[in-house]
Amino acid sequence: MLSVADHATGAPGRPADRFDDLFRQLYPRLVPLAERLLGDRGEAEDLVQEVFLRLARSGQSAPDDGEPLLDRPDEVVGAWLRRVVLNLGANRLRDRRRADDRVLRAVRLDGALDPERRPTDDDSPPHALLRAEARDEVRAALTALPERQRACLLLRHAGHSYAEIAATLGIALGSVGVYLARGERAFRAAYAGDPSTTGPDSDQGTTS
């Protein structure tokens, strides 16, 4: 019986270094994407590990509409990995917001607690707080965008090509520029604190 590790390290019928090659090729590109989404390098690395873990596990079973993922072309696997990074990242952000809400409720009861403070060895608390606030502003602006616009911005500014973005989001290649143009305009407005040009209807006119 093949184990999960067998699939990840190369089992009979599959090039021994297929999984390793994919990891070496895509891990350095996925971590910045996850980091931009989550705002934390360590959490991003953990998320991408989780995504590759799922890829390794997927080698044991066929998806319900085709051959096993690891038997598919690199660009298909890459698109799958990016999609799962975005979806899992969004999940974590939602979980974090729920947790933040709970912390904020606690802070109201105990003013000495600071939910934003995540001190590191070389950061003073005020600087850490400022950085956390800036990070949260970016995240809040991104959150205000319709989902595909947000995904396009994240992918593009993490260095992915239009073809990769289209494959990841399942949209036409020609739509990528449209989503980017709208997304960047909405992001500018949201980041500047102007909600007038953002909103869930901004995706209208393209696919949704």
Next chain:
Amino acid sequence: MTTICPDAGRLRAWLDREGPSPDDHLTSCEACQATLGALERDAERAARVLAPQTEPPTAAETERALARLRSRLDDEPASQEAASAGAMPAGAMPHAPTGRAPVSLSPNGMAPLAETSAAPRRTPTPVALVWRRWRLALGGVAAALALAFALTTPEGQAAAAGFLAQFRSQRLAVVTFDPNQARQTGLFRFEELGTVKNNQPNNRPSEVANVQAAAGQAGFPILQPDPTTLPPGAAKTPKVRYAPASETRLTFDREKARAYFDSINRKDLALPDKLHGATLAVALPPVVTLEYPAADNKPAVMIGQAREVQVRVEGSASLDEVRNFLLGLPNVPPELARQLRSIQDWTSTLPIPVPVDKMTWQETTITGAPAYILNDNTGLGSGVIWQRDGRILGVAGPLKATELRKIAESLK
């Protein structure tokens, strides 16, 4: 020279050198020059703010990450092999292709990994895929949702023992899961822990004469859309299907659970004494679906309606104790468990499972009620699902979310 101004999307692509050059047109079109300038400023601003905060992982860091991943994978083989030996169809293994059909939820959402008979693999058409997913969501998956609910209650919530209808769905919450992982770990293999019975084993929707007939059988009035909101070409009279209520019961059995834990080399696990003989009962409500066919007779819009789902535990254990036990099982992915635990109103919130690699979702409202819009990742279709007045409602189709919303909001 092109006389028609390119749209902003084409100009934006050209900025990234990802599209054809409109150079000739740009030199003579002030409007396009202005648009391009605005696009460039927006793009530069986004690039500045969204630029990676740190350098990408180096080769050495990547190798270390790969080593860590290997270490995690090495910890998994025993349980994965056992799970596979117990439930994975041989044809689903990548190195023994036998042409088996991929595993999917049964119409009642139960025990999806227990398939044993060989069947030829069929490649579903895109439309078939969309409708299969939405029929599951609207018509049959509620039982799986409710069983998933049994895993959901957050820590610290205690339920009184021996009461009935401990759960009654009043609202919905999305939880995402990885279908590959769920299939592989045997997430829904409840039959390994006891005896699973369904009082309607062949509970498939059957066509009824009309909406009034369905309402009579279901016991609730059927909401219908404003015909003007339906897509052009769609029939104004729906095909009406009805699936009766059913109940699935899992009675826990100490010996069966023991054998299962032994088979996955987890001799440290055991069925709690209080659970032996206790029954988890999931009551799936009657479901009515209205299908509005297009001119080619393929579904253009599908509307599903059902009463609430109920779950109860019979015997000496409480639903909370059952949930705690199930959450501790080794085949429940931590990510899924974490999401389920985070649901606050656990006695009234029905989880909607969304496959993480196939669908995306967003929160919205339909006539004031919280709702979820789900989009197929491949752009094949969308759906919206919500609960209102004790009724679970869903609208799905190969349409834009905005079109589905209009249909949903017109239901009366």
